[in-house]
Each structure stands twice: as structure tokens, then as C-alpha cells.
Amino acid sequence: xxxxxxxAHEVHEAPEAHISAIRAVSAPARVAEPAEGISHExxxxxxxxxxxxxxxxxxxxxxPGLHYVLVHYDIPAADADDWTLTVxxxxxxxxxxxxxxxxxxxxxxxxxxMECAGNGRARxxxxxxxxxxxxxxxxxxxxxxxxxxxxxxxxxxxxNAVEAVFTGADHGVxxxxxxxxxxxxxxxxxxxxxxxxxxxxxxxxxxxxxxxGHPLRLVVPGWYGMAHVKWLRDIALTSTHFTGFxxxxxxxxxxxxxxxxxxxxxxAPRALMIPPGFPDFMSRAxxxxxxxxxxxxxxxxxxAPVTRVEVSTDGxxxxxxxxxxxxxxxxxxxxxxxxxxxxxxxxxxxxxxSVRATDAAGHSQPLDQPWNRGGFGNNLVQRIAVLCLPQxx
Amino acid sequence: xxxxxxxAHEVHEAPEAHISAIRAVSAPARVAEPAEGISHExxxxxxxxxxxxxxxxxxxxxxPGLHYVLVHYDIPAADADDWTLTVxxxxxxxxxxxxxxxxxxxxxxxxxxMECAGNGRARxxxxxxxxxxxxxxxxxxxxxxxxxxxxxxxxxxxxNAVEAVFTGADHGVxxxxxxxxxxxxxxxxxxxxxxxxxxxxxxxxxxxxxxxGHPLRLVVPGWYGMAHVKWLRDIALTSTHFTGFxxxxxxxxxxxxxxxxxxxxxxAPRALMIPPGFPDFMSRAxxxxxxxxxxxxxxxxxxAPVTRVEVSTDGxxxxxxxxxxxxxxxxxxxxxxxxxxxxxxxxxxxxxxSVRATDAAGHSQPLDQPWNRGGFGNNLVQRIAVLCLPQxx
Numbered sequence: 001x002x003x004x005x006x007x008a009h010e011v012h013e014a015p016e017a018h019i020s021a022i023r024a025v026s027a028p029a030r031v032a033e034p035a036e037g038i039s040h041e042x043x044x045x046x047x048x049x050x051x052x053x054x055x056x057x058x059x060x061x062x063x064p065g066l067h068y069v070l071v072h073y074d075i076p077a078a079d080a081d082d083w084t085l086t087v088x089x090x091x092x093x094x095x096x097x098x099x100x101x102x103x104x105x106x107x108x109x110x111x112x113x114m115e116c117a118g119n120g121r122a123r124x125x126x127x128x129x130x131x132x133x134x135x136x137x138x139x140x141x142x143x144x145x146x147x148x149x150x151x152x153x154x155x156x157x158x159x160n161a162v163e164a165v166f167t168g169a170d171h172g173v174x175x176x177x178x179x180x181x182x183x184x185x186x187x188x189x190x191x192x193x194x195x196x197x198x199x200x201x202x203x204x205x206x207x208x209x210x211x212x213g214h215p216l217r218l219v220v221p222g223w224y225g226m227a228h229v230k231w232l233r234d235i236a237l238t239s240t241h242f243t244g245f246x247x248x249x250x251x252x253x254x255x256x257x258x259x260x261x262x263x264x265x266x267x268a269p270r271a272l273m274i275p276p277g278f279p280d281f282m283s284r285a286x287x288x289x290x291x292x293x294x295x296x297x298x299x300x301x302x303x304a305p306v307t308r309v310e311v312s313t314d315g316x317x318x319x320x321x322x323x324x325x326x327x328x329x330x331x332x333x334x335x336x337x338x339x340x341x342x343x344x345x346x347x348x349x350x351x352x353x354s355v356r357a358t359d360a361a362g363h364s365q366p367l368d369q370p371w372n373r374g375g376f377g378n379n380l381v382q383r384i385a386v387l388c389l390p391q392x393x
Numbered sequence: 394x395x396x397x398x399x400x401a402h403e404v405h406e407a408p409e410a411h412i413s414a415i416r417a418v419s420a421p422a423r424v425a426e427p428a429e430g431i432s433h434e435x436x437x438x439x440x441x442x443x444x445x446x447x448x449x450x451x452x453x454x455x456x457p458g459l460h461y462v463l464v465h466y467d468i469p470a471a472d473a474d475d476w477t478l479t480v481x482x483x484x485x486x487x488x489x490x491x492x493x494x495x496x497x498x499x500x501x502x503x504x505x506x507m508e509c510a511g512n513g514r515a516r517x518x519x520x521x522x523x524x525x526x527x528x529x530x531x532x533x534x535x536x537x538x539x540x541x542x543x544x545x546x547x548x549x550x551x552x553n554a555v556e557a558v559f560t561g562a563d564h565g566v567x568x569x570x571x572x573x574x575x576x577x578x579x580x581x582x583x584x585x586x587x588x589x590x591x592x593x594x595x596x597x598x599x600x601x602x603x604x605x606g607h608p609l610r611l612v613v614p615g616w617y618g619m620a621h622v623k624w625l626r627d628i629a630l631t632s633t634h635f636t637g638f639x640x641x642x643x644x645x646x647x648x649x650x651x652x653x654x655x656x657x658x659x660x661a662p663r664a665l666m667i668p669p670g671f672p673d674f675m676s677r678a679x680x681x682x683x684x685x686x687x688x689x690x691x692x693x694x695x696x697a698p699v700t701r702v703e704v705s706t707d708g709x710x711x712x713x714x715x716x717x718x719x720x721x722x723x724x725x726x727x728x729x730x731x732x733x734x735x736x737x738x739x740x741x742x743x744x745x746x747s748v749r750a751t752d753a754a755g756h757s758q759p760l761d762q763p764w765n766r767g768g769f770g771n772n773l774v775q776r777i778a779v780l781c782l783p784q785x786x
Contacts, residue, residue, distance in 0.1 A: 075448050122436060280419040
């Protein structure tokens with residue numbers, strides 16, 4: 001049954017004239033010039049994708065329209081009544097499952113914090129040119145579906161399988177390569193029980209919205225967003241390592257164009273603060289009045305539970321521990337963010353607030369930017385400029 | 394009962410030290426320098442607000458997470474169980490209504506296309522610095538609530554009332570003015586039966602999402618988004634014209650800083666096309682294969698129904714009429730967009746596709762930018778660059 005084994009590895013051998021035509025609209029990766037503002041191309045991505053407005057950190061469960069969204073190509077026109085997921089390659093029994101068949105397996109729900117690997121990219125110097133996230137590409141949802149390991153057990157994975165390759169229905173061009181969006185997971189990750197990978201059909205108890213993968217997506221708790229393949233239509237078990245664009249070209253930690261780099265996998269720890277007070281429309285600077293100000297937000301890590309959150313109100317010179325939501329309150333949501341809070345006594349003048357998280361594995365957040373050419377995994381601490389008004393207003 | 398009549402006109406008299414402090418974070422309106430890219434401040438707005446990904450024009454009714462969102466300040470923490478709408482000023486019987494009281498009035502649903510007045514701003518030269526929309530700040534929803542005229546009849550509007558002033562719960566600073574978001578409507582518009590203004594509590598049959606005004610917002614069919622006050626908490630009937638920031642400073646068609654300008658009101662006609670084929674991730678340029686290509690999209694106007702849509706596939710040199718969805722199919726949704734479609738035979742090479750709408754009142758779309766200092770009502774025709782691949786691929 002391994003006849004289609006290598007299908008996921010097939011490279012579309014386009015004619016030379018096609019490749020040369022496509023190069024005119026599809027540039028190589030680049031880094032912005034020192035004085036270069038955000039380009040119209042970056043803006044076109046920022047206008048269609050969106051982050052979490054930071055005040056929405058108040059919701060433990062992010063409503064779908066506030067959860068960050070990154071779509072590489074177009075949102076496909078997908079019809080749940082017509083959807084089929086195939087499982088093939090190095091398996092004993094290839095599967096072809098419609099939505100009713102998928103819903104007939106016992107359903108599991110996991111609360112998962114998802115973050116784009118490129119979160120923070122637009123704050124880097126020099127700036128990698130791509131979707132220009134500042135710090136807001138995150139969200140938390142309850143995802144319901146079938147554990148991937150259940151489906152793989154049903155199909156019967158052969159002994160020589162090493163990876164599962166996931167194909168979405170979204171189709172486009174990236175750096176001159178025409179492709180369906182594809183990513184793989186090592187078999188050990190694909191079949192683990194914690195974190196347990198889901199083939200999900202519900203978000204917060206409702207069918208997936210179009211932009212979150214309707215009708216079916218992968219959810220890989222603890223991993224950056226690129227692993228959570230949306231509009232999932234095929235899973236191929238392979239006996240060799242997947243070398244597709246999103247695995248070996250994009251989503252690598254590289255220092256230079258010719259550095260092979262390490263793969264981007266799990267989420268580095270990060271804490272975010274709900275910006276206190278109220279904003280200026282244009283500068284987004286915050287304004288508070290003198291006196292006690294509640295500072296609160298959420299913190300997460302894809303490596304291990306967050307065990308410490310520290311807050312600085314003097315631009316990072318000194319740090320104080322914040323109070324963490326108890327682990328008991330989290331109902332076993334170990335792959336979801338954890339609430340934190342503290343109180344700050346604001347005094348007239350300008351202040352810079354920051355927050356940083358540390359997880360049980362000892363990972364924390366840097367105070368200097370962790371630069372790489374793709375702008376991935378940038379968990380530099382958040383900085384919020386706050387103006388405290390004079391007394392007596 | 395007119396004792397609170399002038400409340401909506403009160404200017405917050407802040408101490409001088411407060412105003413001077415706030416100026417440090419809240420700049421006057423400005424226009425970008427010729428070579429200036431999109432700034433980090435504009436990007437911060439683009440990352441939290443979002444447009445309609447244009448492929449989502451395929452849905453006649455936009456899912457909430459795809460409908461455009463513009464929030465001036467923060468999304469307020471609002472609790473429907475705790476919400477009160479007050480109606481006061483030049484009325485015989487001031488009202489104080491909780492959500493249950495509002496739901497006890499007969500409910501009405503209108504399908505409405507909403508568009509941000511600043512849509513298209515980032516394509517202007519010179520570029521007004523504000524939320525940098527390209528062309529995607531639009532969406533269509535079914536809004537359900539109580540007709541405003543029902544509430545005003547209940548309150549009994551006094552003969553000397555000329556406007557209704559609407560106050561939202563969102564609070565912030567704009568060009569150094571601290572404010573709750575406020576807009577007014579002339580009484581004739583507030584009490585009209587077509588378009589009928591709604592005090593809406595449902596979007597597409599569900600409670601309003603936080604970013605769309607939960608639990609209550611104004612919906613003013615045919616008007617740009619600034620009129621549809623979100624998180625609506627107060628309606629004041631006044632005997633004088635409202636002079637608040639969003640009415641007399643922002644949202645004016647001005648040619649220069651000292652031009653008093655005309656108010657921004659109804660939506661100028663616009664047609665948008667679903668970009669055909671598939672995109673390049675970074676440039677968003679479109680790729681199609683040679684042969685027949687379905688071109689389709691939607692068109693709308695806040696003045697009158699759209700009666701004509703024309704398509705150009707040669708950069709605006711020639712135009713052909715597209716087929717319009719029949720008015721009968723629209724179920725009386727005169728304030729919602731209208732579908733259109735045509736077929737284009739793509740030939741290898743690069744092409745620029747455009748589309749323009751004309752409404753029953755004779756308004757159409759310009760081929761040259763209609764510049765004003767705020768970047769409002771810019772309904773310049775859409776231009777989509779398409780690469781058609783060589784034959785035989």
C-alpha cells in the first residue's frame with residue numbers, strides 16, 4: 001500500500017517559461033533597508049491578516065474574530081458537505097473520511113494558545129520583509145476534533161514510516177515556488193499523547209470559521225502556527241524526511257541566506273500585558289491617571305508551563321514578580337496561556353512597562369532582540385509607553 | 394425634561410498641564426512625506442484592525458471574523474447583563490433601557506453593507522496618516538435590533554429637537570482631545586423609515602461580537618462606518634447642532650488643514666472583484682492559467698441601488714458591462730451589496746483588471762484619485778495585477 005508514499009515529495013516540475021514568468025511577481029526573501037518604512041506589500045498582508053487587539057487578552061478564550069489569523073494564500077472556498085480527508089502512504093489501510101466519518105470517532109477538546117512564528121518580526125532591526133507582526137499574533141481557543149493518533153492507529157502506520165505530511169487546500173506561490181501549503185511532523189510528535197495533536201473541526205464549540213481552516217485543520221499544541229495546517233485534506237505517511245518549501249526553505253532559524261538553519265518548532269515563552277488606561281488613536285500610546293493601576297495579562301510557552309512572570313515599570317531596570325493564576329484554575333489546560341496580575345502605583349510622567357515569562361524548563365525572554373533572517377521566534381519583551389497625567393485632573 | 398439637553402455638547406475642560414502632557418503622545422493630523430513608508434504607528438492600527446480578505450467577497454453574508462473592523466480606541470469590557478441605554482435631552486419621557494427592555498420591542502433585521510470612510514486611504518498620494526486601508530474595509534451583515542424611530546417615539550421627541558447624539562463606551566485621545574466616541578445624526582435621518590436606523594444587538598443572528606459593539610450598536614444603512622456607533626450607551630436629543638470631535642474635526646472632506654470641509658455621510662459607490670487565480674504570498678500578485686476566467690465580486694452604494702458594473706481587463710482603456718445579480722434575488726436588501734460576474738479569456742502575459750460601479754442616482758467611481766486630507770470616501774477603481782502563465786503549463 002506504499003505506492004503513493006513519495007507523493008508528498010513530488011516537486012511540481014514547471015516548464016522554464018512558467019518559472020521565468022512567475023519570478024516577475026514572486027521575489028526572493030529579503031531584509032528591509034535601514035530607512036525603509038513598511039512597504040505596500042507588507043501592508044497588504046497586514047490589512048487582510050490580523051492580530052489580537054491586546055485588550056482582548058482579557059478573555060481567557062479568544063472569540064474567533066479576535067484570535068490572530070495568518071493565511072499564506074487565499075482562504076479556499078470549502079464545503080463541509082463535500083470534504084474528504086485522505087490518509088495514505090506508509091499505512092496498512094488507506095483512509096478516505098468525510099466529515100460524518102470524522103465526527104463518528106470519539107471527540108476530544110483541547111484549549112490551546114496558538115502564536116504565529118513571525119510574531120514580533122516588524123520590531124526587528126533589520127526587519128525581515130514578510131507579514132509585519134508587532135507583538136499581537138496570538139490567541140487561545142478550544143479546539144475539538146479527533147486525535148491524530150486515533151486516525152493513524154485506524155490506518156495502521158507501517159514500521160518504516162518516519163513522518164506525517166499534511167496538505168491543505170490553500171494554493172499559491174511563494175518565492176517562485178507554486179505549492180499547496182504543506183508541513184510535516186515527526187511520527188513521534190504526530191502520535192504523542194501530550195501534547196496530543198488534533199484533527200479539529202470545531203473552534204470554541206462551533207464549526208471552524210473559514211479563516212481558521214473550515215471545515216478541518218490540524219492543531220499541534222505547543223507549536224507555532226505554521227504546524228497547524230488549515231483546510232486539511234490529506235495526510236501522507238512517509239519513510240523519508242519531507243523536504244517541501246514550508247519545511248526546508250521557510251520556517252528555519254537562519255542567520256544568512258545560505259545558512260541551512262534549524263527548524264522552527266515549539267513556541268518560545270512570552271508574556272503580554274493588557275495596555276493599561278486608554279489609548280491615543282494614532283500613536284497607540286497609553287494614558288493613565290496617578291494612583292494604583294492594575295496590570296494584568298497572560299503568559300505562555302510551548303515548552304513547559306509558565307512558572308514565573310516578572311513586571312518592570314522602569315524600562316527594564318528592575319523587575320518584580322507578578323501573581324500567577326493558580327494551576328488548579330487552569331483545569332489542566334497546560335498548552336494554553338496562564339493569567340498574571342500585579343498593581344503599579346502610577347506617578348505623573350512617562351513610563352515604560354515590560355513583562356517577561358519564564359517556564360518550568362528554564363526558558364525565558366530576552367531583553368535584546370533574538371534576530372534571525374526570517375524573523376521567527378522573536379520573543380523580545382513587550383514595551384508599553386505610558387503617560388501618567390499630572391495630579392488633580 | 395430638557396435639563397440634560399446640552400450634556401452632549403460639554404467639552405471636557407482639562408487643566409493646562411494635562412493638555413500639555415497629552416500633546417506629547419497625541420500628534421495633529423498629518424500627511425506622509427513623499428518617500429515615507431508606512432510608519433510603525435500606522436502598522437499598529439493595521440495589525441489590530443482588519444479588512445475583508447477579498448476572496449471573502451464570495452460570501453453574500455460576511456462571517457463576523459472576516460467583516461472589516463475599525464476600533465478607534467480599545468474594545469471596552471462590556472457586560473450585556475449590566476448594560477443600560479439611556480435616551481434623554483429634548484424628549485418628553487427619558488428612557489433607561491436594559492437589554493431585556495430593548496429585546497421586548499419588536500425586532501427588525503436589515504442586511505447592510507458597511508464600509509469604513511477611510512477605505513482606500515493608503516493608496517492616496519500624498520497619503521493621509523491614519524488607519525492605512527488599501528481597499529478592503531468593507532463587509533455585509535444581517536443586523537437585528539430595535540428601530541431607532543421606535544425608541545424615539547417611545548421617548549417622545551420634543552418639537553425643538555434637531556439632532557440625536559450617540560455616545561459609545563469607547564474612550565481615548567485623538568489629536569489631544571480626550572473623549573468618548575460620539576457622533577450625531579440629523580433628526581430626519583434618525584427617524585427615517587428608509588434607510589431605517591437600528592439599535593442593534595445581533596449580527597448574523599448571534600449577539601454582537603466584542604469588536605462589533607457588544608452588546609449594542611447603531612446601524613445606519615447607507616452611511617460610512619463612523620456613523621454606526623459601537624458600544625452604544627446613550628442617545629441625547631439636542632436643540633442645537635453637535636460640534637464634537639468626530640463630527641466637526643474628524644470625518645470632514647477637507648482639502649487643507651484650515652478648510653472647514655463638508656461632512657462625511659453616505660457611502661460612495663464601489664465595486665470590488667474577487668482576485669482571480671491564486672496569489673503570490675508576498676506581493677499578493679495574482680497568477681492565472683490561459684483560457685476562460687470567471688471574474689466576479691460585489692458592488693454597493695449608500696446613495697441608491699447599483700444599476701451598472703463595468704469591467705476592464707486592459708488597465709482601464711476599455712470597459713465591458715458585467716452581469717448583475719437580479720434585484721429579485723436580493724430580497725429587498727437595498728442597502729446591501731449586489732453580486733456581479735463576467736468571463737474573461739486570459740492570454741499569456743501581464744494584465745490589469747479593474748471594475749467600477751454606477752448607482753441609480755448616477756454616481757460612479759473615478760479613475761483618478763479623489764484626494765482629501767483625511768483620505769475619506771476614496772472610491773478610486775480597484776486595480777488587480779494578474780500574471781497569466783504561458784500556454785501548455
